[in-house]
Amino acid sequence: MSGLSSGFGVWNPIAWALLFVGILVVSFIVRSFGNKGYKRGTGQTKVFLSGNDEPETSNGLHVRGDHLYWGMIDGLSAYYRRVKAWHTGILSDYAAWFVGVLGLVFVILVLAR
């Protein structure tokens, strides 16, 4: 009732969930062996920035949405230049893509007949 079988692979979410809970329990046990002398608000909790002082800001620091994956997006810049160019936002371009695909599908269907 729970699991799925594709005929060549099996997925049992209940077993997976039990395993996940077991790993959490083990993690908690390992954590309990940690340093009991940990104190909040002391140097122990200070951010380590290669020995430099943590910069102070009034609102705190937050990594904004566009700051994530900039390296990956930059690495794919050639791809993104082309794909963004498709998305012109111009209605006649939308229709042109539609008609282009229609023509291609016609050719394939007729040739395969």
Added chain:
Amino acid sequence: MTALTLHAPILLVALPLLGAFATPLVGKLGKGARNTLIGLIVLAVAGLAAMLAIDVFGSGGIPTVYELGGGTFTFPLSGGQVPVRILFEVDGMSAFMGLITALIALTGAFFSFSYWKERSGGNLYFSLFLMLIAGVFGMVLTGDMFNFFVFLEITSIAAASMVGFRVWLKQSQEAGFKVMAMYTLSGLFVLLAIGLLYGQYGHLNIAVLARSIQGSLTDMVALGLLLTGLAMKAGAVPMHMWAPDAYGESPAPMSAVLVVNSQASLYGLFRILFTLFGASISTGTVGWILIVLALLTIFVGVTMALIQSDLKRLVAFGAVSQIGYMLLGVGVGMAVIATRPEYGLVAMQGGIFHMINDAACVGLLFFASGVVIRAAGTRDLNQMGGLGHRMKWTSIFFAIGAVALAGVPPFNGFASKFLIYEAAFKLNPFLAVLAVLSSIMLLAVFVKAFQAAFLGPRSNTSAHVSDPSLGMMLPMAALVLVVIVFGLFPGFFVDHIVTPAAKALWLGRDAYINAVLGG
């Protein structure tokens, strides 16, 4: 079969349609009366869809035929009779789509009661909401090609109006116009195809046409028009450009309904390929057309989502990519239907199971996005941050929807993608590699959205926000429940609702025809 179940197909269309016209009138009595009417309608619709599904799935997949203004014929017909009246024909796939529509209608309506509480134009909003639901039910239940077109147009009109609903925003007006133009183009091509089929065979009934179609050149032209028109309305790349505009600019609950509208077009595409043209096309060729469209949709959808900084458009591109997984599953099934049935059915199960999983996950994400955007006062992820400190439940709901859509176990998205990956791998390992890679990228997309909106230190903008009212929380919680239950017990749902739906398409062509015309 009870009288209610017998008349369920027409009631599923008539109730929301009549409700759509009654809403502005009842709305004059006040919001309470209007919401009561709409609540009763969506509850009735959900009950009827469930009854119909139980009846169809319980009968071993034998389609139910309903004749409008019935009593003239007894189905199946005999002695060469052909039906001339409007027919609804409900097999496993139609009943399955009815369940998806009912789920989103129910949660969307109740979410909207609170979401739209303080805004003007509620009567028109709910009127369009019900009209769109009626159109979707009509598309998935009808057994007649011309009526399919009529319901397609009803959804198009309601959807375009809904996208452009906020006329005071220039982006909404532009998006509404684009959606209207593209849906009209799609509708015209579908109508032209139906005209070609009617001109050749003199019938509009799907069962009659399915038995008549010979695979002539004209048939292939009609098939091309239908395939492209419906794939465009489903949001398949490269004909998807209207979709981020539509999902992004419509009110949040309507975005979820628009996704189901796209799925109804996908249903139409599958019905036409398997039932109408199933015996007269090269299934391998058409299967590979679907697979190529699927790969483009998955990859372009995900990569475009990655670079969005507008939360609604990010979720919208994510929703576009998921249409690709459905196309991939069904495309693989179609490509191997004649040669490798042992994994063709698994592929179909995966693609079809992903439809209901996608509806729940994307619905949840659009609801949560609407709540977040309203609280933050902006859609720009670069302007958000720290919302999770005061919106704990919303952040949990968003996270569950996101990881489920990305296919992280043990949620429902993984269960359907597991079947798709496995079957696609058997056909060609490259398909599975690209599908898995894109799922990982989708997870990265939602990590970005979650990090940008909910994490980070408390700020002035996040100081006064809070979780929404119970009226919005409960519909989101209901979808979370679906996500978790479908994820933990996928075997039960695949056995009882997905497999009958997949078999109705994959193996049920003769049963669909025979239910109307007899053996």
